[in-house]
Amino acid sequence: MYEEKLSGKIKSFLTFGFIPLTVFTLVMAVPFFVGLYMTFTDSSGGTITTDFIGLSNYAAAFQDPLFWDSMLLTLQYVLFSLILTNVIAFVLALLVTSGMKGQNFFRLGFFTPNLIGGIILGFVWQFVFSRVFVYFGQQLDMGLLSSSWLGDPHKALWALIIVGVWQNSGYMMLIYIAGIQGIDKSLLEAASLDGASSWGQLFRIKIPLMVSAFTISLFLTLQRSFMVYDTNLSLTNGGPYRSTEMIAMHVYNEAFKFQNFGPGQAKAIVLFLIVAAIAMVQVGVMKRLEVES
Amino acid sequence: MSLLKSARKTIAFLLVAALFVLYIFPFFLILTNSFKTRLKVVSSPLSLPTEFKLDNYVSAIRKMDFLHALGNSLMVTVVSVVVIIVMASMLAYYLVRWKSKFSSGVLMALVASMIVPFQSLMIPFVTIYGQLGLLNSKWMLCFYYLGFGIPLATFMYHGFIKGIPKDLEQAAFVDGASRIQVFTRVIFPILAPITTTIAILDVLWIWNDFLLPSLVLLSDSNRTLPLSTFYFFGKYTSNYSEAMAALVLSIIPIILFYLAMQRHIIKGVMDGAVK
Numbered sequence: 001m002y003e004e005k006l007s008g009k010i011k012s013f014l015t016f017g018f019i020p021l022t023v024f025t026l027v028m029a030v031p032f033f034v035g036l037y038m039t040f041t042d043s044s045g046g047t048i049t050t051d052f053i054g055l056s057n058y059a060a061a062f063q064d065p066l067f068w069d070s071m072l073l074t075l076q077y078v079l080f081s082l083i084l085t086n087v088i089a090f091v092l093a094l095l096v097t098s099g100m101k102g103q104n105f106f107r108l109g110f111f112t113p114n115l116i117g118g119i120i121l122g123f124v125w126q127f128v129f130s131r132v133f134v135y136f137g138q139q140l141d142m143g144l145l146s147s148s149w150l151g152d153p154h155k156a157l158w159a160l161i162i163v164g165v166w167q168n169s170g171y172m173m174l175i176y177i178a179g180i181q182g183i184d185k186s187l188l189e190a191a192s193l194d195g196a197s198s199w200g201q202l203f204r205i206k207i208p209l210m211v212s213a214f215t216i217s218l219f220l221t222l223q224r225s226f227m228v229y230d231t232n233l234s235l236t237n238g239g240p241y242r243s244t245e246m247i248a249m250h251v252y253n254e255a256f257k258f259q260n261f262g263p264g265q266a267k268a269i270v271l272f273l274i275v276a277a278i279a280m281v282q283v284g285v286m287k288r289l290e291v292e293s
Numbered sequence: 294m295s296l297l298k299s300a301r302k303t304i305a306f307l308l309v310a311a312l313f314v315l316y317i318f319p320f321f322l323i324l325t326n327s328f329k330t331r332l333k334v335v336s337s338p339l340s341l342p343t344e345f346k347l348d349n350y351v352s353a354i355r356k357m358d359f360l361h362a363l364g365n366s367l368m369v370t371v372v373s374v375v376v377i378i379v380m381a382s383m384l385a386y387y388l389v390r391w392k393s394k395f396s397s398g399v400l401m402a403l404v405a406s407m408i409v410p411f412q413s414l415m416i417p418f419v420t421i422y423g424q425l426g427l428l429n430s431k432w433m434l435c436f437y438y439l440g441f442g443i444p445l446a447t448f449m450y451h452g453f454i455k456g457i458p459k460d461l462e463q464a465a466f467v468d469g470a471s472r473i474q475v476f477t478r479v480i481f482p483i484l485a486p487i488t489t490t491i492a493i494l495d496v497l498w499i500w501n502d503f504l505l506p507s508l509v510l511l512s513d514s515n516r517t518l519p520l521s522t523f524y525f526f527g528k529y530t531s532n533y534s535e536a537m538a539a540l541v542l543s544i545i546p547i548i549l550f551y552l553a554m555q556r557h558i559i560k561g562v563m564d565g566a567v568k
Contacts, residue, residue, distance in 0.1 A: 009391060015472055016387035020380040020443050021399065027440020028406050028414065035417035048420060095309045100302065108555055109313045112320075115547050115558075117501030117519045123526050123540055124319045127533065132322055132338045166316065171562065178563050216566060227410050230503050234523065248412050252504075255416045265416045272413035279408045 039266045057266040066242065067267060070250040074226060077157065077246060081164045081225040086217055089169040093176030094202070107177070111170040118167065118230025125163045126150065126235050153243035156236050160244060163231050168224060172217045179213025180206065212289055219282040223275065247271060320544070327537035334533040349538035356529065357539050361514065362521035363546065366500060369431055369517055373438035374495045377446050378488055380439060385450030386476055390459075400451065403444040411441070411504060419508050429511040437509065438499055446491045449565075453487040454480070493554070493561035500547060518543050 034048065039058065042051040061067055092110055096103040113121060130148040137145025149155035183206060191201050207214075229248040232238065238245035238253070245253065251271060255264035326334045327349055328342035353359065388396045419428070427433050457480070465475045503519045510516055516524070522543045526536055551558060 009393075012387060012391050012472060016383040016476070017399075020384040020439075020447070023380070023436065023440045024403070024406075024443045027418075027437050028409070028444070029402070031414045031418040031421060032406075032409060034421060035414060038417055038420075043420075047424070048417075092309075092312070095305055098302075098305060100306050100309065103309075106309050106313050107559070108551075110316055111559065111562075112548075112551070113316070114562075115497060115501075115551050116544055117503060119501075119503045119519045119523050120540055120543055123522070123536070124323055127326070127338075127537065128319050128322060131335070131533065135338050166319075170316070171566070174559065174563050175566050178566075220566065227412065229412075233503075234526070248410075251412050252415075256419075261416055261420070268413040268416060272409055275410050275413075276408050 035265055036269065039262065039269055041262070043262055043265075053262075057262040058270075060260075060263040061266040061270065064263065066245075067250065070245050070247050073157065073244065074228075074247040077161060077164070077228070078222065078225045080161045081168070082218065082221050084161065084165045085168045085172055085221050085225075086214070088165060089172035089217065090176050092169065092173040093180060094206075096173070097177055097180045107173070110173055113167045114171045118228075119234045121163060121167055122231040122234025125159070125166075125231075129159050129235075150236055151240055153240060156240065156244045160228075160232060160235060160246075163235060164225055164228060167231065168221060172221060175213050175217045175220070176210070179210040182213075183209050212286070215282070215285055215289060219278065222278060226275065226278075323537045323540050326534065327541045329534055331532055331534045334537070349534045350542065353525070353535045353538040353542060356535070357521045357525035357542075358513070358516070359521070359539075359542055362516050362518045365431060365515060366518040366546075369434055369438070369506075370496055370499045372432075372435045373442065373499050374492055376435065376439050377442040377495055378491060381443050381446030381491070382450050382481060382484055382488070383476065384443065385447045385454055386480055388447070388451055389454045390462075400448075403447055407444045407448065415504070415508060422509075428509050429515065431510070431515055434506060434509045437505060441505070442495055442498075446495065449487055449491055450484065453484060457483060489557055490561040490564045493558050494565045496550070497547075497558075497562075518546070 038048060040052055040054065041049050042053045043049050096106050096110070129150050133145045134148050136142070137147075149159045187205055187209075188201055191205055196204065227248050228246050229252070232244065232246045232249050236244040238249055248271075251264055251267050254260050254267060258264075322338065325340075325342055326338060328345050328347075329340075333340070333342075388400050422428055422433075461479050461483075462475050465479050470478065501519060503523065506517050506520055507523070510520060522539055525539050529536055529539075
């Protein structure tokens with residue numbers, strides 16, 4: 001029935017594939033290739049022209065010191081978020097799979113920030129950092145909290161990291177829970193009969209058997225924190241003085257705030273290349289893991 | 294030994310309970326402050342409200358045009374998710390059952406497109422559709438969500454449909470059913486578990502999405518909930534008590550959805566992440 005004549009094949013395609021593929025092409029493929037084309041032309045001001053200017057948009061992008069500042073800042077953010085999110089998520093997962101009372105309730109609670117949009121989460125924390133912490137610091141005369149973290153470039157970065165970790169760790173916890181639940185129970189029972197301590201079981205059995213959960217969670221955190229935008233916008237809006245402008249916001253501002261469409265799109269393509277490279281590494285790592293297991 | 298064990302259990306429980314309080318505390322703060330007066334929020338943000346007046350809510354609902362924004366969000370989310378499910382399941386069915394060089398090329402293109410971050414598309418996207426005059430419409434927004442949502446949904450359906458034996462469809466074909474009847478009566482009902490997963494992932498994505506609607510929906514009357522919260526908070530940032538009420542209001546719908554669907558959501562997110 002599927003080995004039809006050409007006319008039957010065309011009819012099947014028109015029935016099932018034509019509309020979704022057309023929409024996909026119009027919404028994703030066309031902007032992607034037009035965007036690539038834009039970077040080689042003088043397409044400033046939001047119009048697409050045919051004046052080829054070679055690589056000068058890329059040159060302008062790479063010569064922009066703010067681009068490098070933002071990239072460096074994003075890398076710092078990614079590094080700390082990656083470590084903290086995964087350590088906390090893993091510990092949470094261990095705790096809420098230990099068979100304690102109310103563990104399902106706790107899981108639901110830790111996951112809650114994930115359900116809510118980053119814009120709203122950022123505003124919630126803006127209030128916490130600029131009002132509650134400051135109030136706390138002044139009442140208790142604690143220097144660290146007595147002025148708003150959001151007014152200081154270095155502390156504002158940490159505010160963003162805290163919010164990012166809080167937002168993502170519940171999600172990564174679920175991935176680690178899935179990993180823990182996938183471990184063969186008889187292995188752990190045998191180990192404890194042999195007198196292995198719970199630390200021994202953790203490092204010799206659980207962690208080695210959860211390599212794929214770690215891989216998935218690490219790459220997900222990497223991608224999410226590298227592309228962070230919503231909480232950046234609502235918590236600090238890149239301030240004070242563009243000092244917390246992560247790379248996604250930098251590209252947005254370059255194009256829509258400062259109208260530098262050409263260099264802005266060149267930066268967007270650089271961003272794509274970085275994300276694509278990360279994804280390639282991920283696929284490679286996952287493939288190797290599958291072969292080993 | 295058992296004493297040590299139970300002590301350890303107690304410590305673990307207390308640790309989890311403390312962390313839980315820490316995670317939930319920001320929400321608790323905005324909830325308590327949403328009932329206070331503006332001065333009280335500034336002078337003592339940690340105190341509990343002395344009375345539960347709804348004044349802040351009444352004025353926040355009016356100023357952020359809450360009901361309108363809620364309606365817009367509901368419409369955009371429901372229409373987009375339904376269309377994504379219908380279109381992606383059909384495309385995936387086609388790609389699995391009518392194998393050719395073309396169909397495997399399409400699948401490759403869809404998987405590759407999942408890597409592309411939205412930021413790499415948004416500048417040409419706004420340029421093209423802005424010049425064509427196809428921005429500032431909720432219906433166009435649904436159309437764009439369909440385009441951006443097709444790759445992941447098709448990929449997930451594709452993996453599921455591959456595992457369905459052809460026998461059922463053969464029987465229906467022999468009985469004289471058309472292609473579309475076979476799909477709607479035989480295949481689509483079998484897809485229910487994966488459809489739930491995709492629906493949940495897409496609802497959470499579209500309901501909370503900010504960047505795409507902020508670029509597409511330009512007029513006030515089209516704003517979705519994240520947009521109206523954003524503009525409200527920016528405008529009334531000095532009036533913290535109303536801003537807190539606005540935040541609580543914008544969180545309530547998704548929490549209700551969570552309470553109603555918690556098991557499906559947790560399972561859906563777990564399945565989606567491991568893919």
